Amino acid sequence: xxxxxxxxxxxxxxxxxxxxxxxxxxxxxxxxxxxxxxxxxxxxxxxxxxxxxxxxxxxxxxxxxxxxxxxxxxxxxxxxxxxxxxxxxxxxxxxxxxxxxxxxxxxxxxxxxxxxxxxxxxxxxxxxxxxxxxxxxxxxxxxxxxxxxxxxxxxxxxxxxxxxxxxxxxxxxxxxxxxxxxxxxxxxxxxxxxxxxxxxxxxxxxxxxxxxxxxxxxxxxxxx
Numbered sequence: 001x002x003x004x005x006x007x008x009x010x011x012x013x014x015x016x017x018x019x020x021x022x023x024x025x026x027x028x029x030x031x032x033x034x035x036x037x038x039x040x041x042x043x044x045x046x047x048x049x050x051x052x053x054x055x056x057x058x059x060x061x062x063x064x065x066x067x068x069x070x071x072x073x074x075x076x077x078x079x080x081x082x083x084x085x086x087x088x089x090x091x092x093x094x095x096x097x098x099x100x101x102x103x104x105x106x107x108x109x110x111x112x113x114x115x116x117x118x119x120x121x122x123x124x125x126x127x128x129x130x131x132x133x134x135x136x137x138x139x140x141x142x143x144x145x146x147x148x149x150x151x152x153x154x155x156x157x158x159x160x161x162x163x164x165x166x167x168x169x170x171x172x173x174x175x176x177x178x179x180x181x182x183x184x185x186x187x188x189x190x191x192x193x194x195x196x197x198x199x200x201x202x203x204x205x206x207x208x209x210x211x212x213x214x215x216x217x218x219x220x221x222x223x224x
Contacts, residue, residue: 003039003104003191006032010081011106017077029066033083037063039197040085040102046201047100051208053089053215054100061092081105089215096122098180098214100204109190111200112183113148113207115214122218127162127175129217134171140209147206148182180214182207 009032013022022029041059048054062085070076082105088095098115118126130137158176161167165175184203190196 003035003196006036006083006104007106007109007188007191010083010104013079014081014106017079017081019078022079033063033066036083036085036104040087042197043085043100043102043200043204044087046197047087047204049201050205051211053097054087057087057089057092059085059092061094062087064093082108097218098211100207100211101181102200104191106188109186109188110150110183111186111203112150112152112181113144113204113210114152114179114181115211116152116179116181118179121221123178124162125217125221126180126214127165129213129220130171130174131165131169133213134174137174137213138171140213144182144206144210147203148184150183150185152181152183153177153179180210182210 009025009029012025016022037059040063044054044057044059044062048057064080064084064086066080066083068075068078068080070078082103084104085102086093086095086099087102088097088099090097096119098113101112101116103110103112115122115126157178161169161172161175165172193199
């Protein structure tokens with residue numbers, strides 16, 4: 001069993017998203033989930049070589065459950081149709097820090113770096129850091145965009161620059177963002193390769209400077 005089997009399984013799950021089908025496949029699904037856990041741990045260990053914040057991080061704290069919380073959702077399908085992990089220091093998937101995200105889904109595979117929907121105080125501090133260090137921020141963006149060309153949240157941002165910032169300053173559009181996530185799309189066929197881990201780790205390395213910028217800001221906020 002390998003990660004190459006994950007996408008065909010998820011495609012079947014998408015077409016048969018019910019408990020009866022899943023129970024019949026439970027042993028196979030458990031094996032795939034274990035494979036993904038091992039795979040994620042190897043990626044974490046690779047990232048930790050250039051981002052020491054991830055040293056000692058356990059993949060179990062990073063991988064998301066396949067089961068959906070349907071209590072308040074109009075969509076009652078019980079299972080997610082993707083495998084995902086958020087590798088953030090100090091909490092894995094629950095970390096408030098910028099980190100590294102892995103997403104495997106039929107026709108929707110990608111990896112990303114940055115921070116998603118940060119808490120109000122953190123978001124305010126990151127915006128302030130960007131405003132005060134715009135040259136450095138735009139240098140970081142210039143470096144990351146060739147490898148992570150997709151920006152999450154470009155359509156989900158404020159219409160106006162937040163209060164307290166000049167509305168027409170250089171780079172003012174960056175201050176409207178609610179998330180600072182940059183993504184690299186991957187074809188399904190990427191996971192047909194023999195060993196994809198070194199390539200993913202090398203790609204993630206291009207987002208380390210972005211994460212350090214954001215996490216330095218978070219550290220400054222917490223140490224006030």
